[in-house]
Amino acid sequence: MENLNSEISSDYNIEQSSREIQQNSYIRFFNASANSPAVDIYVNNNLLVQNLPYGEFSLYFPLSSGNYNIKIYNTGETENPLVDAYLYVAPNTISNLAIVGNNPNLSLYTIPEPVTAQNFGRPCIRFVNLSPDSPALDLNLSTGTKVFNNITYRKITDYACLPSGTYTFTINATGSNNVILTIPNANLLPNTYYTIYILGSTGVSIPLKAVVTAEQR
Numbered sequence: 001m002e003n004l005n006s007e008i009s010s011d012y013n014i015e016q017s018s019r020e021i022q023q024n025s026y027i028r029f030f031n032a033s034a035n036s037p038a039v040d041i042y043v044n045n046n047l048l049v050q051n052l053p054y055g056e057f058s059l060y061f062p063l064s065s066g067n068y069n070i071k072i073y074n075t076g077e078t079e080n081p082l083v084d085a086y087l088y089v090a091p092n093t094i095s096n097l098a099i100v101g102n103n104p105n106l107s108l109y110t111i112p113e114p115v116t117a118q119n120f121g122r123p124c125i126r127f128v129n130l131s132p133d134s135p136a137l138d139l140n141l142s143t144g145t146k147v148f149n150n151i152t153y154r155k156i157t158d159y160a161c162l163p164s165g166t167y168t169f170t171i172n173a174t175g176s177n178n179v180i181l182t183i184p185n186a187n188l189l190p191n192t193y194y195t196i197y198i199l200g201s202t203g204v205s206i207p208l209k210a211v212v213t214a215e216q217r
Contacts, residue, residue, distance in 0.1 A: 024062035025089050030098040031056055032130040032199050033106055034206040039082065039099065042071040051075045055199060055211055057096075065091040070108060072099060082106050094215075098197075100130050100154065109154060113215050114193055123188035124159040127151055127196050134202050136174040141167065150174045164190040171198065171210070183210045 029041055031052045041049035041058070049058045072083040083099065085108050094113040101107055111128060118124060127139045127148045138149040147169070148157045167188060171181040180202070188194060193215040200208040 025065055025091060025093045025095070026060045026062055027089065027095050027097055028060045029058040030096050030111075030197075032098045032100050032109075032197065033103060034131075034200045036082065036099065036103045036106065038075045040073050040075050040077070042073070043068050045069070045071070055209065057213065060094070063089050065089050070097070072106070072108075083108055096195075098130060100132070102132055111156060111195070113195075117191065118193060119191055120161055121190050122161040123164050123190060123192050123194060124161040125188065125194045125196060126159045127157045127198075129153050129155055129198050131198050131200055131202070131208060134173075134198065134208065137198060138172050138174050139196065140170045140172070142170060159193060162188060164188055169196070169210075171208075181208045181210060183212065186212055189214075 029049050029052060031039060031054050034054060036054060038051045038053040040047060041052065048061060052058055066089060068087045068089060070083065070085050070087050071081040073081050082103065083106050087097070087108065089095070092115060094115055096111040096113065098109045098111055099106055100109045125147070129137055129151045130153070132153055134153065136150045136152045139147045139151070141147060147160055151157060165188060167186045169183040169186060170179045172179050181198070183196065195213055195215060197211045197213070198208060199211060200206050202208060
């Protein structure tokens with residue numbers, strides 16, 4: 001099968017984000033819906049994020065623990081929300097709120113992050129499949145070593161730790177040896193958590209892509 005294009009955030013779009021954990025929790029939003037437009041996000045009817053395009057993260061926002069109403073609209077609109085959901089934010093947590101699914105059947109999917117730094121001396125990676133129509137997926141090193149296997153839609157793996165360095169990862173459908181996506185030149189730094197998100201579709205109109213983000217403490 002022909003390789004599809006991949007994207008990695010910032011320098012290989014690896015996003016470096018760092019913040020202190022105090023009494024607040026933190027949330028950030030991720031537009032992971034491939035057929036949705038850029039969106040505006042309101043929290044308790046206050047505009048928090050404006051014009052967030054597909055495949056991009058918002059900043060992290062501190063919130064006190066409690067219940068919140070989240071409404072998501074096409075950018076510039078304030079009627080007929082794409083998502084109207086309630087969210088409980090637990091104390092001292094960090095959460096990614098991914099907009100998932102195919103428009104108009106969208107929802108918010110909470111993906112927690114570690115709240116403390118790791119000091120194993122190695123980078124640790126996990127894999128999240130946010131492609132609604134993809135088969136179960138495997139993530140491999142370029143050597144063929146399998147890192148994760150049989151990752152279905154909305155499944156979040158545990159972290160696996162690797163020696164620091166620059167890696168090329170390949171992705172194939174579980175049970176197949178055909179590479180459907182390649183993630184080149186991912187520079188993994190010691191003592192850092194990373195998440196590899198798979199977005200898009202296995203069809204030709206919205207190809208699969210990878211977004212790799214660092215979760216530094």
